[in-house]
Amino acid sequence: MQKISTIFLLVGALALAACNNPNRYGNGAGGAGGAGGAGGIGAGALGDPSNPNSPAYFQQTIGDTVHFVVDQSTLTPEAQATLTQQATWLNKHPTYTAIVEGHADEQGTREYNLALGARRASSVQQFLVAQGVSAARLKTVSYGKERPIALCSEESCFAQNRRAVTVLSAGAGS
Amino acid sequence: MKGNGLICRLGALAIAGAVLGAATSGAAAAPLHLEITDGVIEPMPFAAPTFLAEGGNAAEIAQAITQVIVSDLQGTGLFAQIPASAYISQVASFDAPVAFADWKAINAQALITGAVSDQGGRIAVKFRLYDVFSDAPLGDGQQMTGGEGDWRRIAHKIADQIYSRITGEGPYFDSRVVFVSESGPKNARQKQLAIMDYDGANVSFLTDASSIVLAPRFSQQGNKILYTSFETGFPRIKEMDLRSGASRALADLQGNMTFAPRFSPDGDTVAFSLEQNGNTDIYAMSLSSGQVRRLTDTPSIETAPSFSPDGSQIAFESDRSGTQQIYVMPAGGGEATRVSSGEGRYSTPVWSPRGDLVAFTKQNGGRFYIGVMRTDGSEERLLTSSYLDEGPTWSPNGRVIMFTRESPGATGTAKLFSVDISGRALHAVPTQGAASDPAWSPLLP
Numbered sequence: 298m299q300k301i302s303t304i305f306l307l308v309g310a311l312a313l314a315a316c317n318n319p320n321r322y323g324n325g326a327g328g329a330g331g332a333g334g335a336g337g338i339g340a341g342a343l344g345d346p347s348n349p350n351s352p353a354y355f356q357q358t359i360g361d362t363v364h365f366v367v368d369q370s371t372l373t374p375e376a377q378a379t380l381t382q383q384a385t386w387l388n389k390h391p392t393y394t395a396i397v398e399g400h401a402d403e404q405g406t407r408e409y410n411l412a413l414g415a416r417r418a419s420s421v422q423q424f425l426v427a428q429g430v431s432a433a434r435l436k437t438v439s440y441g442k443e444r445p446i447a448l449c450s451e452e453s454c455f456a457q458n459r460r461a462v463t464v465l466s467a468g469a470g471s
Numbered sequence: 472m473k474g475n476g477l478i479c480r481l482g483a484l485a486i487a488g489a490v491l492g493a494a495t496s497g498a499a500a501a502p503l504h505l506e507i508t509d510g511v512i513e514p515m516p517f518a519a520p521t522f523l524a525e526g527g528n529a530a531e532i533a534q535a536i537t538q539v540i541v542s543d544l545q546g547t548g549l550f551a552q553i554p555a556s557a558y559i560s561q562v563a564s565f566d567a568p569v570a571f572a573d574w575k576a577i578n579a580q581a582l583i584t585g586a587v588s589d590q591g592g593r594i595a596v597k598f599r600l601y602d603v604f605s606d607a608p609l610g611d612g613q614q615m616t617g618g619e620g621d622w623r624r625i626a627h628k629i630a631d632q633i634y635s636r637i638t639g640e641g642p643y644f645d646s647r648v649v650f651v652s653e654s655g656p657k658n659a660r661q662k663q664l665a666i667m668d669y670d671g672a673n674v675s676f677l678t679d680a681s682s683i684v685l686a687p688r689f690s691q692q693g694n695k696i697l698y699t700s701f702e703t704g705f706p707r708i709k710e711m712d713l714r715s716g717a718s719r720a721l722a723d724l725q726g727n728m729t730f731a732p733r734f735s736p737d738g739d740t741v742a743f744s745l746e747q748n749g750n751t752d753i754y755a756m757s758l759s760s761g762q763v764r765r766l767t768d769t770p771s772i773e774t775a776p777s778f779s780p781d782g783s784q785i786a787f788e789s790d791r792s793g794t795q796q797i798y799v800m801p802a803g804g805g806e807a808t809r810v811s812s813g814e815g816r817y818s819t820p821v822w823s824p825r826g827d828l829v830a831f832t833k834q835n836g837g838r839f840y841i842g843v844m845r846t847d848g849s850e851e852r853l854l855t856s857s858y859l860d861e862g863p864t865w866s867p868n869g870r871v872i873m874f875t876r877e878s879p880g881a882t883g884t885a886k887l888f889s890v891d892i893s894g895r896a897l898h899a900v901p902t903q904g905a906a907s908d909p910a911w912s913p914l915l916p
Contacts, residue, residue, distance in 0.1 A: 370749070396704075403859065403877075404834070404837075404859075405834070406775075406795075406818040406819050406832050406834075406861045406862070407685060407686060407861065407862065407908070408686065408730060408731045408744065408774045408775050408818075408819070409772060409774060409775075409788065409790075409795055409818055411685075411699075411706060411728065411730055411731075411746075411774075412744065412746060412751035412772040412774055413772065415727065415728060415746045415749055415751060416749045416750075416751075416772070417749075418749070419748055419749025419750075420749065422749075423748075423749075436727075437727060437749075438704065438705050438706075438727075438728070439706065439728060439746070440683075443660065443683055443685075444658060444659075444660075445657060445658055446658060448656075448657045448658060448880070448881035449880060449881055450858070450879035450880050450883065
């Protein structure tokens with residue numbers, strides 16, 4: 298028993314030390330959705346989606362999410378159109394940085410899906426960079442199949458879960 | 472304190488080797504034996520009267536030990552307990568002669584007798600195994616001792632002895648499983664590392680729920696685990712010392728994510744996946760020198776490396792052909808040979824500790840399967856099938872596989888399941904909540 302509590306304390310300390318991490322999905326915190334949580338922008342600071350200078354405009358009016366075909370990381374014409382607008386916005390608002398999150402649907406093994414999500418995030422990053430966004434402002438991360446946004450086990454949900462989300466953060470690029 | 476004490480005591484537990492009773496007749500004419508093959512259909516009936524309480528206040532612990540032994544044996548699907556209500560003979564004393572005729576009459580092929588004493592918190596457990604139809608003991612009687620808190624391990628060790636003597640296979644009940652304990656809704660799943668006995672008992676948590684953790688893996692020495700944590704916001708490999716509970720990140724590597732780690736058999740090397748600019752390849756890192764070596768270099772996804780038991784080769788999955796398939800390459804890298812050849816996608820290869828088979832996940836036609844094949848890809852056999860089965864791990868004797876089975880839908884949850892390599896004895900491993908990503912320890916010392 299003693300041993301177990303020691304382990305807890307240790308892990309707790311490590312977790313605290315890392316509390317300013319970009320992980321807006323820290324276990325259970327937040328769930329899927331738009332910006333918010335540790336690394337994103339708090340819901341209150343998103344602003345008005347009709348104001349073209351607001352993060353809410355980027356997130357909701359342009360759209361922060363693009364979708365992928367099964368097992369693919371190639372950008373569809375729709376995805377390219379959305380990302381072109383994302384790039385324009387990012388180029389106009391150089392104080393924002395972003396983390397591109399790649400996700401996979403549940404029809405794959407855990408580790409492969411992590412790699413597949415990384416491929417998707419990287420496709421988005423490369424497209425944005427090609428549109429003039431500085432690579433230093435964009436990080437990528439993959440959640441594999443760990444954070445679905447739609448919960449059913451049918452293609453209608455899988456299609457929503459095969460996605461990459463560009464999550465804005467305030468602050469200069471590192 | 473207590474944790475350290477336990478390890479010491481268990482170190483000293485080592486079968487006291489006290490040989491009880493007369494020497495076995497070396498001539499056992501038609502010895503009791505079970506071959507684990509596809510041919511075994513009918514489980515072997517056995518009788519295990521509740522172990523006798525000898526001295527001290529041992530009745531409760533004697534009953535509990537008997538139950539664990541019975542449960543271990545029955546869980547293999549190879550043995551079936553004859554209910555005590557059918558017994559003609561009672562065992563009144565551990566050393567009394569066995570009335571073989573009475574056990575034959577109820578068709579008990581094996582008889583297990585035992586006695587437990589408990590003095591000042593130290594327990595001593597004696598047992599004997601009889602081949603009823605040969606009128607003879609099978610192997611020597613033995614005594615094991617330990618603290619009261621060790622009673623489950625002693626029971627597993629006795630069940631291991633019985634299993635090994637009858638099947639000729641290596642033991643596996645005295646082992647642990649590290650896994651991911653899951654809670655919360657599907658879109659915000661909380662994940663914590665936990666460890667338990669192979670049968671689901673004695674659970675304790677190794678991490679809290681503050682960040683996602685995935686796919687823990689045991690070292691072959693049993694003292695360390697590797698896992699992937701999102702603690703920094705990005706998937707990174709961590710190593711935990713199970714004795715101290717301390718975790719550390721493996722050296723900071725160039726690249727975005729590191730995941731899918733596995734120890735080499737000697738525990739000195741970690742093979743893993745590293746992702747850079749969207750491309751995932753396999754690398755190996757020496758823990759003693761910190762030196763990192765790239766083992767694959769292709770634009771495809773290479774992941775899930777698993778060493779052969781002699782450390783000379785690595786099985787892994789790659790989608791270089793267009794879909795996930797299993798390949799084998801030298802442990803130092805170099806030319807890889809594709810070994811999976813059936814229809815569908817093959818992933819998560821895990822080399823059996825016996826070296827003879829590779830277990831894998833297969834995906835085909837909207838279903839998932841756990842299967843085994845020879846290391847050259849021949850003799851593929853699928854053992855399970857469901858909406859989502861994945862991530863096999865081997866029992867220490869290479870005869871049983873544990874894996875994750877997840878049910879579909881918004882309320883779908885993950886559970887641990889176990890199956891033997893002939894596809895029998897499929898059963899859920901009891902865990903308090905949802906659980907995934909099991910990794911079996913080597914046999915405990």
